Amino acid sequence: MTPLISPWLPAEAGGGVPVLPVEAAGTFWWLWLIIALPALGATLLLLGGRLTNPWGHLLGTAMSAGSFGVALVMFVALLGRSEEERQVRQQLWTWLDVGDYTVDMSLLFDPLSAVFVLLITGVGTLIHIYSIGYMAHDERRGRFFAYLNLFVVAMLVLVLADDYLAVFLGWEGVGLASYLLIGFWAHKQSAAVAAKKAFVVNRVGDVGMSLAVMTMVATFSTSSFVGVSAGMPEASSGTSTALGLLLLLAACGKSAQVPLQSWLLDAMEGPTPVSALIHAATMVTAGVYLIVRSNYVYAETPVAQVAVMAVGLVTLLFGAVIGCAKDDIKKALAGSTMSQIGYMTLAAGIGPAGYAFAIFHLLTHGFFKANMFLGAGSVMHAMDDDVDMRHYGALSRAMPITFLTFAAGYLAIIGFPGFAGFWSKDKIIEAAFAEGWVFGVGALLGAGVTAFYMTRVMLMTFISKKRWRSGVHPHESPSVMTVPLVVLGALSAVGGVLLLGGWITGWLEPVTGPEGEHELFVSPFILTSLVTLVVLAGVVVAWLVFGRGELAGTAPQRVSWVTRAARNDLYGDAFNEAVFMRPGQHLVRGLVYLDDTIIDGVVNGVAALVGGSSGQVRRAQTGFVRSYALTMLGGALVAVLATLAVTLA
């Protein structure tokens, strides 16, 4: 093995332990199996086509579960190592070798990718199990599991790769899987359009990612984590800022952050397990992963850091406001997802003081949001695939398990003391206050709004009076669906234990650097109480508005402009249409006109000129032999005279 010099932390960023990735040996030799198992499942299911329908779901679930098993073993093995050896690298093969630019296809298993692998395979397996019940009546169930496995493969490549180009491979892979799964019911026009929209908006972010990789190759002649982290301290400030902003653009696209947020709400057209796995727990957090992974880039560029924080802050309020007005249960949860990822982005922008909390919130969010999406799927299952919360109400008795697990997720997301979200969100708000008043107050406000809209969802779905449409008979879902709910519900409740004794910050320290000190203007206890009070206020307001009295069975039309704006996704689509789509359309029309008139005009003009002149020249062919003979004689004379002129001259 070539000796790797890997200063994961720039020396001036606070020391820390410079960790060298060690070659995978022993238990870690099986690292490739984590990706290979779901890859095998996806290949078999895709090649098998309809033949796999009777048993495809079992194969897909088994492969995902097997991958989780291997990941768990790896994680325990990693736990058993000393902190200096907690970066394991397995070289698979050399992917590209062009001149002095080499890309290795190798896997990096370190504390950061380890928690991601566990989240992806763990939550992924639960969602596979849930899907067995949810997709039971779908005639393309085998294909659905093939796509799910494909997604797991791509996501694992994304988090295990140790080179930005290989990350890009997984990055595009999850985009493809997301596209295929959003449009899984492509016979619905809305699903097909939503899939295309997600794909197109993601391309904008991918431009940022590919430009970032190109910048790295141009600057450092390498795109590996090791090479880039080693080169960053010497890079010019312009390069660092460009890299930071380009990576932020990439993260915005994948994580549905403002201004590339518009695709996520439409992505809810996909089957609900897809929304839970891809558009809540894992894929949309890839942007946060990218930023945390690239901490050595952001350490060099305060400008990009502020941009990351600003994007996070705007998105967390943006998503929360949208979540308040949606009657579609999945869209309300999607707005909430945007908002929660905004929290993570905000934390990631704060720097070493926030990275660990971003990942911590990402994990707890993965638990409680997947739990709530699956709960929403369970409710939809019971209500004949109706997603309108105004047609729900009083479901707590009809579906007690769904209700209880959903309630666990609810308490976690609003930050009820003791539940997972309480610990993670509280830490982010604390770090935000230490960073600046604006960020702190924004995050605090977001927590209040979160409490409001989640209480609204809770009241409209489970508590208030029944508003069921006729012919709907809600019933609890089969146990294949409720067991994953119970597991995720339990994790939502107790996920906070990861913070015990500062475990998560210590665990991630080899990657993100030491947490660093931050000064708070008040004691953390007072701040926590303040957060809890704001949350309580949100809950009470929601109860006052939605908990008492009758709720309309259809959405009221006479509403304030705020509600109207939120119902229209705060005019995100209108903005895109007015600023990008229409001018683009005009530009294209202009170019088409230019093409039709000028380019085609020149080409057609030349052709017409040749055609016309040849029409005239053709007249010389009179058919009279004697005129031909005269022409020949003339020609011969000219030739002779020319020869004479040349010889005599």
Place this chain on the structure above:
Amino acid sequence: MNPGAYITLSALLFSIGAVGVLVRRNAIVVFMSVELMLNACNLALVTFAKQTGDLSGQVAAFFVMVVAAAEVVVGLAIIMSIFRTRRSASVDDASLLKY
């Protein structure tokens, strides 16, 4: 010998033939004029061969004669068939193959 006289005769015969091809309408006469031009060329070839003492000119003349004979066979056949169908041996009448 004085090649000047031969060459002058050759040029004269060629010019007569060329003018005949250009001005006469009857296909047979045009044909005869072509033969005249060919033979004018033969005369020039033989003259130059004699002058330079090189046999290739003489050989070329023989080739021209062979070609002329073959040409007469084909040409006369064409003229005959045109005359049979159109009752005319005028070259200007056979002008259908044009733009």
